[in-house]
Amino acid sequence: xxxxxxxxxxxxxxxxxxxxxxxxxxxxxxxxxxxxxxxxxxxxxxxxxxxxxxxxxxxxxxxxxxxxxxxxxxxxxxxxxxxxxxxxxxxxxxxxxxxxxxxxxxxxxxxxxxxxxxxxxxxxxxxxxxxxxxxxxxxxxxxxxxxxxxxxxxxxxxxxxxxxxxxxxxxxxxxxxxxxxxxxxxxxxxxxxxxxxxxxxxxxxxxxxxxxxxxxxxxxxxxxxxxxxxxxxxxxxxxxxxxxxxxxxxxxxxxxxxxxxxxxxxxxxxxxxxxxxxxxxxxxxxxxxxxxxxxxxxx
Ligand code: COA
Ligand code: MG
Numbered sequence: 001x002x003x004x005x006x007x008x009x010x011x012x013x014x015x016x017x018x019x020x021x022x023x024x025x026x027x028x029x030x031x032x033x034x035x036x037x038x039x040x041x042x043x044x045x046x047x048x049x050x051x052x053x054x055x056x057x058x059x060x061x062x063x064x065x066x067x068x069x070x071x072x073x074x075x076x077x078x079x080x081x082x083x084x085x086x087x088x089x090x091x092x093x094x095x096x097x098x099x100x101x102x103x104x105x106x107x108x109x110x111x112x113x114x115x116x117x118x119x120x121x122x123x124x125x126x127x128x129x130x131x132x133x134x135x136x137x138x139x140x141x142x143x144x145x146x147x148x149x150x151x152x153x154x155x156x157x158x159x160x161x162x163x164x165x166x167x168x169x170x171x172x173x174x175x176x177x178x179x180x181x182x183x184x185x186x187x188x189x190x191x192x193x194x195x196x197x198x199x200x201x202x203x204x205x206x207x208x209x210x211x212x213x214x215x216x217x218x219x220x221x222x223x224x225x226x227x228x229x230x231x232x233x234x235x236x237x238x239x240x241x242x243x244x245x246x247x248x249x250x251x252x253x254x255x256x257x258x259x260x261x262x263x264x265x266x267x268x269x270x271x272x273x274x275x276x277x278x279x280x281x282x283x284x285x286x287x288x289x290x291x292x293x294x295x296x297x298x299x
Contacts, residue, residue, distance in 0.1 A: 093127030184219030
């Protein structure tokens with residue numbers, strides 16, 4: 001698993017009907033672009049958004065950033081048209097909102113297989129990022145997350161979730177604790193990444209940082225951005241910090257020293273260092289190294 005760490009820390013939404021924003025996005029380096037055909041596009045712009053997005057996919061992908069368009073959900077009746085317009089070699093995957101069950105994933109996967117065959121792509125080329133954003137989907141979080149090898153990550157949508165629950169969405173997001181916990185655990189059990197809902201106050205960097213840190217505590221590995229200014233804060237939050245890396249190196253050095261003198265545990269700064277602590281430190285260093293490789297030139 002460690003050799004194939006996929007970084008999806010920051011995923012920038014770009015409204016699919018806005019060519020100017022698409023152009024602007026090309027100079028940015030989030031881990032993924034999410035050209036959006038769904039909720040950021042008004043109904044009478046859906047066809048235009050499909051065309052504008054299809055025309056920009058190759059250039060968005062050209063810099064090496066993954067492109068994962070979000071299409072309209074199954075219940076809209078236009079998901080298939082969206083997929084037919086977008087499936088091709090330049091997309092890493094597609095993201096689809098309002099998934100309820102594993103059966104939904106099977107239906108989508110078989111549509112994708114047909115489109116892949118027509119496009120001459122290998123079966124399974126197109127990855128899937130389903131949104132878990134209803135009470136039904138949260139209740140099926142593991143089954144949805146594990147429903148197909150196409151799934152690379154699942155996304156939590158707090159706005160639709162709180163709407164579906166008939167509850168208010170507050171700044172502190174206490175009301176999402178159960179859903180975020182359930183999704184963090186389900187995603188981990190299924191071996192996929194959990195990605196957190198966008199933070200709408202895009203001129204509040206401190207609020208974003210604290211919100212992203214909360215998500216990280218539940219096991220989320222990345223977060224959607226709606227504005228370019230959110231990318232750096234999100235990347236920073238979901239990457240190991242220099243202090244964490246240095247601490248992990250000291251933990252490993254202390255343990256190696258203990259092993260040399262025949263001991264299976266030791267202490268560092270007044271805290272025990274034993275096997276699970278060392279494993280955590282090793283995992284952090286592997287993650288840091290993987291992030292380093294991704295954050296190459298231009299990032
Ligand atoms: N992608 C690419 N470029 C973006 C962008 C995005 N998501 N959000 C803003 N920009 C651009 C703007 O076009 C502007 O470009 P300019 O300087 O050439 O005019 C620049 O970044 C600065 O933007 P700013 O003026 O601070 O914000 P704004 O008022 O233009 O836009 C939003 C604010 C919220 C309308 C806009 O960020 C947006 O549409 N975000 C996406 C929303 C979305 O996708 N929602 C669905 C998921 S929940
Ligand atoms: Mg949604």
